Amino acid sequence: MLHDGIVEYNLGVAATPRFGDVFRSLLLACVFCFSFWAMSGPVATQTSELVVTKRFEGAVLTIRSAGAEGNKYGFEGGRVLKLNGTYHLFTSEMVGDPHWVKMKLAHWTSQDRLHWTRVATLAESSGEFSGKDPRAALWSPLPVYDPADNRWNLFYVAYQAAPDTPHEWLTNHEGRIWRAVSNTPGVDGIGGPYSDAGVILQRGRDSDAWEGLQGTDSFFPYQVGGRWYALYGSAHTEKIPISLWQVGLAKAPDLSGPWVRCTDQNPLTVEKRFIENPIVTKLEDGTYVAVYDTDAPNAIGYTFSGDGVHWSAGQHLPVQEGRGVWATEVRTPLGLISEGKNSFTLFYTANEKVSGMQPDGNGVNTTPGSMGLVEVQLKKKEVANLRP
Numbered sequence: 001m002l003h004d005g006i007v008e009y010n011l012g013v014a015a016t017p018r019f020g021d022v023f024r025s026l027l028l029a030c031v032f033c034f035s036f037w038a039m040s041g042p043v044a045t046q047t048s049e050l051v052v053t054k055r056f057e058g059a060v061l062t063i064r065s066a067g068a069e070g071n072k073y074g075f076e077g078g079r080v081l082k083l084n085g086t087y088h089l090f091t092s093e094m095v096g097d098p099h100w101v102k103m104k105l106a107h108w109t110s111q112d113r114l115h116w117t118r119v120a121t122l123a124e125s126s127g128e129f130s131g132k133d134p135r136a137a138l139w140s141p142l143p144v145y146d147p148a149d150n151r152w153n154l155f156y157v158a159y160q161a162a163p164d165t166p167h168e169w170l171t172n173h174e175g176r177i178w179r180a181v182s183n184t185p186g187v188d189g190i191g192g193p194y195s196d197a198g199v200i201l202q203r204g205r206d207s208d209a210w211e212g213l214q215g216t217d218s219f220f221p222y223q224v225g226g227r228w229y230a231l232y233g234s235a236h237t238e239k240i241p242i243s244l245w246q247v248g249l250a251k252a253p254d255l256s257g258p259w260v261r262c263t264d265q266n267p268l269t270v271e272k273r274f275i276e277n278p279i280v281t282k283l284e285d286g287t288y289v290a291v292y293d294t295d296a297p298n299a300i301g302y303t304f305s306g307d308g309v310h311w312s313a314g315q316h317l318p319v320q321e322g323r324g325v326w327a328t329e330v331r332t333p334l335g336l337i338s339e340g341k342n343s344f345t346l347f348y349t350a351n352e353k354v355s356g357m358q359p360d361g362n363g364v365n366t367t368p369g370s371m372g373l374v375e376v377q378l379k380k381k382e383v384a385n386l387r388p
Helices: 019-040 187-191
Strands: 006-010 046-056 075-083 086-093 104-110 117-124 137-146 151-160 173-182 194-201 218-224 227-235 245-252 276-282 288-293 299-305 315-318 327-340 343-352 369-382
Touching: 046 315, 075 187, 075 343, 075 369, 086 137, 086 327, 104 137, 117 137, 137 187, 137 218, 151 187, 151 194, 151 218, 173 187, 218 245, 218 276, 218 288, 227 276, 245 276, 276 327, 288 327, 299 327, 327 369
Parallel strands: 075 137, 075 327
Antiparallel strands: 006 046, 046 369, 075 086, 086 104, 104 117, 137 151, 151 173, 173 194, 218 227, 227 245, 276 288, 288 299, 299 315, 327 343, 343 369
16 A cells, blocks of 8 residues: 555564564563562463564655755654544654754654654754753653643753764763653643753762763653653763663652662663663553664564563564665664554654665764654463463
8 A cells, every 4th residue: 555655565474573582582571570470469471572564665754754844864763652543753853963963852743644744843952062061962852641740741861962082972972861841731731832840860979880971861761550660771982882782770759750770670681782762661461561772683672571670581573674674774663552452553763775875983874864663463372370
């Protein structure tokens, strides 16, 4: 089926990852989850996986889309939610030079997932490039609703920025997590406007040893019972080549904080080398799933948790295959959106293919970032009850 140059096609079970790889990952997931389920009462242990059921042969939002005029390098990261039939995209726009420094945080909406309307600029970075401005680059706007306060909160990353050296990656460093609150109460206040309420997590004396010069590069909070948890990330960018990107867990009594690192559990062991920008969804059965940026080719990563605290070994979901490979690099998932009956829409950002363009000396693609999507099904398989 063709929608304005976007071809979609259905896929069967044959599109699932290799069984051996999936089975090994799911076995680890069962070990993590069973301890929680066993304490919660008699329940059959389950294994789960995400399976792509429909792919699209091209991006649905690009620098050529109406409303993207003046956006030089495109889109990267953020979150998509669906409210009352409308899809809301909060994303980072890489509007100018320096690349990855001159940024806007934007709000877009869509009724059909394919055609998008730009609603507003939420914030704009200074683009200062000498390392002096703590808000030189702004990234990763993530809206989270606070039922206690009846308002949307917007979490985003602010970086200092400077030219890289032979030994340090300084383009984005000393990341700090800012919290902003919608001036409009209620669920319908998702569009804001938002007012900054301060920094809620940053590198400092209470940081864990695995956190490096990059500072805090992502932060996604989610509720578990009466407490809030968050997955946050960092890397030792003070040494090139950068060998490891990791995520940890933080907790707070309220969404506004104070946020405290779960040092005894950090960093999480979801991936051995690379994990960034996880976004958590609570499933209908109470299980948690997080999707994240992985270095597996043409794929996103995902992990399950039975209690929202202990996470399984990561699995990889190819979102581009065969005719549907339109990007040089699949980057960041924007969250799972429930469409009913264990079906989800998964939006993600990726760098488009541009003839003749190569990554820079640090492996960074400057080809335009665009947004694509896949339809995903959650598959569960009942296994023998492990309780006597």
